[in-house]
Amino acid sequence: xxxxxxxxxxxxxxxxxxxxxxxxxxxxxxxxxxxxxxxxxxxxxxxxxxxxxxxxxxxxxxxxxxxxxxxxxxxxxxxxxxxxxxxxxxxxxxxxxxxxxxxxxxxxxxxxxxxxxxxxxxxxxxxxxxxxxxxxxxxxxxxxxxxxxxxxxxxxxxxxxxxxxxxxxxxxxxxxxxxxxxxxxxxxxxxxxxxxxxxxxxxxxxxxxxxxxxxxxxxxxxxxxxxxxxxxxxxxxxxxxxxxxxxxx
Amino acid sequence: xxxxxxxxxxxxxxxxxxxxxxxxxxxxxxxxxxxxxxxxxxxxxxxxxxxxxxxxxxxxxxxxxxxxxxxxxxxxxxxxxxxxxxxxxxxxxxxxxxxxxxxxxxxxxxxxxxxxxxxxxxxxxxxxxxxxxxxxxxxxxxxxxxxxxxxxxxxxxxxxxxxxxxxxxxxxxxxxxxxxxxxxxxxxxxxxxxxxxxxxxxxxxxxxxxxxxxxxxxxxxxxxxxxxxxxxxxxxxxxxxxxxxxxxxxxxxxxxxxxxxxxxxxxxxxxxxxxxxxxxxxxxxxxxxxxxxxxxxxxxxxxxxxx
Ligand SMILES: Cc1cc2nc3c(=O)[nH]c(=O)nc-3n(C[C@H](O)[C@H](O)[C@H](O)COP(=O)(O)OP(=O)(O)OC[C@H]3O[C@@H](n4cnc5c(N)ncnc54)[C@H](O)[C@@H]3O)c2cc1C
Numbered sequence: 001x002x003x004x005x006x007x008x009x010x011x012x013x014x015x016x017x018x019x020x021x022x023x024x025x026x027x028x029x030x031x032x033x034x035x036x037x038x039x040x041x042x043x044x045x046x047x048x049x050x051x052x053x054x055x056x057x058x059x060x061x062x063x064x065x066x067x068x069x070x071x072x073x074x075x076x077x078x079x080x081x082x083x084x085x086x087x088x089x090x091x092x093x094x095x096x097x098x099x100x101x102x103x104x105x106x107x108x109x110x111x112x113x114x115x116x117x118x119x120x121x122x123x124x125x126x127x128x129x130x131x132x133x134x135x136x137x138x139x140x141x142x143x144x145x146x147x148x149x150x151x152x153x154x155x156x157x158x159x160x161x162x163x164x165x166x167x168x169x170x171x172x173x174x175x176x177x178x179x180x181x182x183x184x185x186x187x188x189x190x191x192x193x194x195x196x197x198x199x200x201x202x203x204x205x206x207x208x209x210x211x212x213x214x215x216x217x218x219x220x221x222x223x224x225x226x227x228x229x230x231x232x233x234x235x236x237x238x239x240x241x242x243x244x245x246x247x248x249x
Numbered sequence: 250x251x252x253x254x255x256x257x258x259x260x261x262x263x264x265x266x267x268x269x270x271x272x273x274x275x276x277x278x279x280x281x282x283x284x285x286x287x288x289x290x291x292x293x294x295x296x297x298x299x300x301x302x303x304x305x306x307x308x309x310x311x312x313x314x315x316x317x318x319x320x321x322x323x324x325x326x327x328x329x330x331x332x333x334x335x336x337x338x339x340x341x342x343x344x345x346x347x348x349x350x351x352x353x354x355x356x357x358x359x360x361x362x363x364x365x366x367x368x369x370x371x372x373x374x375x376x377x378x379x380x381x382x383x384x385x386x387x388x389x390x391x392x393x394x395x396x397x398x399x400x401x402x403x404x405x406x407x408x409x410x411x412x413x414x415x416x417x418x419x420x421x422x423x424x425x426x427x428x429x430x431x432x433x434x435x436x437x438x439x440x441x442x443x444x445x446x447x448x449x450x451x452x453x454x455x456x457x458x459x460x461x462x463x464x465x466x467x468x469x470x471x472x473x474x475x476x477x478x479x480x481x482x483x484x485x486x487x488x489x490x491x492x493x494x495x496x497x498x499x500x501x502x503x504x505x506x507x508x509x510x511x512x513x514x515x516x517x518x519x520x521x522x523x524x525x526x527x528x529x530x531x532x533x534x535x536x537x538x539x540x541x542x543x544x545x546x547x548x549x550x551x552x553x554x555x556x
């Protein structure tokens with residue numbers, strides 16, 4: 001069984017981004033970049049499926065500028081076998097990314113496509129579901145447990161009220177949540193090995209996918225700042241403030 | 250312009266999220282229809298009928314829709330989509346699961362987690378864990394969007410819309426196996442006026458008892474940080490944050506929570522924030538209206554005694 005894992009390069013989760021002075025976008029110049037944490041969990045799950053003898057090959061794919069090759073190498077250092085880079089300098093909406101991934105999926109015929117549930121920059125939470133729809137595959141989003149049982153996959157999902165378990169035939173799309181696994185660290189020998197693993201580069205035109213413009217970002221602004229608060233010195237003072245000043249209890 | 254709103258419900262009850270998404274639809278303007286897809290969902294449909302501003306409630310009542318599976322629920326919405334300029338749902342687990350499938354099949358982009366409607370085609374949504382707000386103009390002929398319900402006030406229930414049965418039955422390859430829902434007599438996180446949240450500082454699941462006591466005194470919901478959920482102190486559905494629930498109650502009390510960017514993303518629009526933490530440097534104090542530097546194991550029992 002081949003597993004395809006689409007991954008994204010994002011600003012590191014520990015960095016607080018700032019908006020550019022001209023409100024055209026966030027300023028990402030010179031910020032620390034990383035593999036999106038959810039994508040890291042997706043790669044880890046695929047690699048574990050391979051280690052368990054269920055997956056035969058783990059292929060990672062990323063859409064973006066030349067720089068995303070750094071994250072593809074990271075994913076290979078974590079255990080992916082090879083990588084596909086779809087090179088574009090344009091900022092694409094999730095639907096356009098899903099269309100490019102569909103072209104890759106049609107070529108690769110993976111039985112399972114594992115995504116992170118969202119990327120921590122755009123916070124869209126769309127791409128996996130969109131690929132599933134375009135490829136007419138069933139899906140299990142927000143997975144906290146994944147089991148392959150023959151030609152089916154059984155997935156426990158984190159939903160608003162608790163947990164839900166679904167089963168569906170492969171091929172299918174899974175998007176992963178935080179508690180699915182704890183990703184390993186890449187070892188130095190594996191980082192070296194990853195440098196020699198195959199990485200194919202395609203352009204959008206190579207894949208014969210036509211993309212269109214769907215939206216214009218008119219501006220990007222900082223959120224309203226909260227007024228500075230005060231420190232209280234005791235539980236009594238806190239209760240008094242909440243009752244008399246804030247009138248919330 | 251006619252807007253379709255996907256109802257959020259558990260067949261018996263319409264969730265308050267729906268009234269908030271209808272509020273977003275009202276801000277867009279036009280006729281508003283609500284789709285209640287479920288099984289034996291007449292109760293939920295009746296509640297939807299009363300939502301102010303709604304003119305029609307479409308009811309797709311079939312065992313096939315009992316568990317709100319994205320695969321066929323998405324196709325059902327597509328089968329109804331021709332007449333609509335906008336398709337909205339809450340940014341709930343069902344909405345987030347289903348609407349991207351609808352958008353993709355309609356060949357339009359989805360606008361996720363809308364917090365403000367600027368016009369019929371322009372919306373504001375948070376990005377980067379809420380550290381920036383993007384104003385986005387859609388160029389698509391249909392707008393598909395999820396709405397962050399904490400950003401809208403629920404519409405009232407003064408209406409009486411027409412009920413229309415939808416017979417379209419679409420099967421899914423996805424099969425429902427089981428579900429474990431957290432049972433609680435406390436308010437839901439999304440609707441609570443007051444939330445008491447605990448973090449890693451709580452130390453254990455048992456220790457959450459003192460927070461639950463506080464919550465019950467205040468009529469509050471209980472929330473948690475990711476660290477508290479990861480450690481197994483409380484169930485996953487209590488997680489507040491960028492990747493959990495986004496809440497904006499009148500009062501949010503953060504106890505033993507440091508205030509990581511990802512946690513703040515889920516609660517910093519609360520009206521009043523209280524932080525109780527023994528570390529004076531904890532970033533949570535930067536967003537708190539009232540900070541108390543204290544050991545929570547002293548402060549919370551003392552609070553419980555005073556209230
Ligand atoms: C991709 C991604 C997504 C994430 N999504 C979320 C999310 O949705 N929600 C979320 O919450 N986090 C999320 N996180 C995790 C986040 O980065 C933090 O790790 C997490 O919020 C920390 O939880 P905490 O504040 O409970 O724990 P800690 O950061 O460990 O803080 C514990 C606090 O408790 C205090 N404390 C300890 N003992 C006591 C005591 N006896 N009395 C008083 N105070 C005490 C300490 O001083 C400390 O400030 C995410 C992270 C990533 C990478």
